[in-house]
Amino acid sequence: MKKHLETKLSHLQDFATIQDQYGASHFPIYNTGTFDLKKQDGEKIYDYTRSDNPTREALENLFTDVENGAGCVCTHTGIGAVSLLFETVLKANSEVLVEADCYGGTFRLLKVFQGKYNIKVHFADFLSEAELEKILKNNKIDLVLCESPTNPGLKIIDIGMVSVLAKKYNALFALDNSLATFISQRPLDMGADFSLFSTTKYISGHGSVVAGAIVAKTKELADELHYYANAHGRSQNPMDVFLISLGIPTLKIRMKEHQKSSIMIAEFLEKQSFIKAVMHPALKSHPQHKLATYQMDYIPGVFCAEFINKDFAEKFIENTKIFGEKCSFGSPDSRVEIPAKISHASFSKEELAAIGISDGTVRFSIGLENVEDLIEDIEQALK
Numbered sequence: 001m002k003k004h005l006e007t008k009l010s011h012l013q014d015f016a017t018i019q020d021q022y023g024a025s026h027f028p029i030y031n032t033g034t035f036d037l038k039k040q041d042g043e044k045i046y047d048y049t050r051s052d053n054p055t056r057e058a059l060e061n062l063f064t065d066v067e068n069g070a071g072c073v074c075t076h077t078g079i080g081a082v083s084l085l086f087e088t089v090l091k092a093n094s095e096v097l098v099e100a101d102c103y104g105g106t107f108r109l110l111k112v113f114q115g116k117y118n119i120k121v122h123f124a125d126f127l128s129e130a131e132l133e134k135i136l137k138n139n140k141i142d143l144v145l146c147e148s149p150t151n152p153g154l155k156i157i158d159i160g161m162v163s164v165l166a167k168k169y170n171a172l173f174a175l176d177n178s179l180a181t182f183i184s185q186r187p188l189d190m191g192a193d194f195s196l197f198s199t200t201k202y203i204s205g206h207g208s209v210v211a212g213a214i215v216a217k218t219k220e221l222a223d224e225l226h227y228y229a230n231a232h233g234r235s236q237n238p239m240d241v242f243l244i245s246l247g248i249p250t251l252k253i254r255m256k257e258h259q260k261s262s263i264m265i266a267e268f269l270e271k272q273s274f275i276k277a278v279m280h281p282a283l284k285s286h287p288q289h290k291l292a293t294y295q296m297d298y299i300p301g302v303f304c305a306e307f308i309n310k311d312f313a314e315k316f317i318e319n320t321k322i323f324g325e326k327c328s329f330g331s332p333d334s335r336v337e338i339p340a341k342i343s344h345a346s347f348s349k350e351e352l353a354a355i356g357i358s359d360g361t362v363r364f365s366i367g368l369e370n371v372e373d374l375i376e377d378i379e380q381a382l383k
């Protein structure tokens with residue numbers, strides 16, 4: 001029987017390799033370092049949790065299934081999934097093509113790889129097919145990496161278009177699916193070789209853990225991920241797997257609510273005189289609004305508003321009572337932050353300007369509070 005996503009997400013136990021003898025509703029947490037080889041005679045043998053653990057495997061099986069991949073590694077952090085991607089795919093002198101508007105931690109990591117391992121990084125605007133093709137044609141690109149929606153610029157990248165180009169020039173293509181998540185879009189179905197994500201955000205959904213995952217399209221790539229995850233010690237510990245799993249069954253209903261409230265708030269902000277522009281892919285004013293609604297089933301509750309100046313933006317953040325000044329997104333509590341100051345502090349002012357982010361840009365992550373309370377809070381903060 002072919003099941004829908006939300007049915008699968010409500011039966012995590014079905015993804016465990018080991019079925020519990022008592023019919024426990026949730027798979028057990030095997031919080032152990034080692035397993036006794038003499039006591040096992042099953043098809044699958046476990047020896048050491050860094051390489052394999054039944055609890056982590058249940059989550060890896062789930063992510064493999066819902067992303068339509070061939071295998072997955074759950075990692076200790078989301079940036080650990082990006083590291084594992086680089087450790088698996090790149091070698092000295094490799095070349096990477098990356099969307100200029102990328103997560104601050106990914107940007108920092110690229111600088112590390114550039115400096116220490118002589119990796120050549122090409123940054124580009126992935127909205128321009130011509131620019132991408134030119135770089136792919138004139139260089140030997142090993143890996144193409146982007147997010148969609150991008151963060152904090154909220155550009156919508158045509159995943160199918162990038163997949164076709166990457167294939168044409170024999171590069172692997174990885175999509176960072178942290179923002180939209182698999183509830184909203186399945187990058188591997190659109191031609192990507194890897195879908196990776198921080199489970200810290202919407203997937204765990206409660207701001208109580210940092211973790212990540214990477215899913216590969218083919219068995220060969222999945223085997224390589226597992227090899228390097230063991231070699232570099234990237235795998236996630238079983239207690240964190242448990243924390244992540246608690247949020248998964250409610251992902252869809254949470255995402256619907258994040259979407260609904262964030263649209264109401266973005267529309268409210270768009271009408272205010274102290275706001276220059278609002279970037280929310282669900283609004284008609286967004287330049288890739290059509291692609292956003294075509295490519296994603298749900299539009300996440302993260303958006304940016306550009307205030308008339310920096311002082312106004314800072315005063316606004318200081319005056320809000322419900323919104324915390326915090327990085328990260330996808331939690332039940334609403335957050336605001338200035339990317340230039342917090343999440344994207346590793347970018348220079350010029351690099352931020354190139355992706356349309358100024359020091360008056362505020363990123364919102366809308367939580368699960370009552371939306372009228374949030375609008376009232378915004379109104380009072382602006383007085």
Ligand SMILES: *Cc1c(COP(=O)(O)O)cnc(C)c1O
Pocket residue numbers: 077078079080082103105106147151176178179197198199200201210211212
């Ligand atoms: C947060 C984030 C990461 C890194 O995840 P952590 O869990 O914070 O390590 C990577 N990519 C994107 C798009 C993110 O938003």
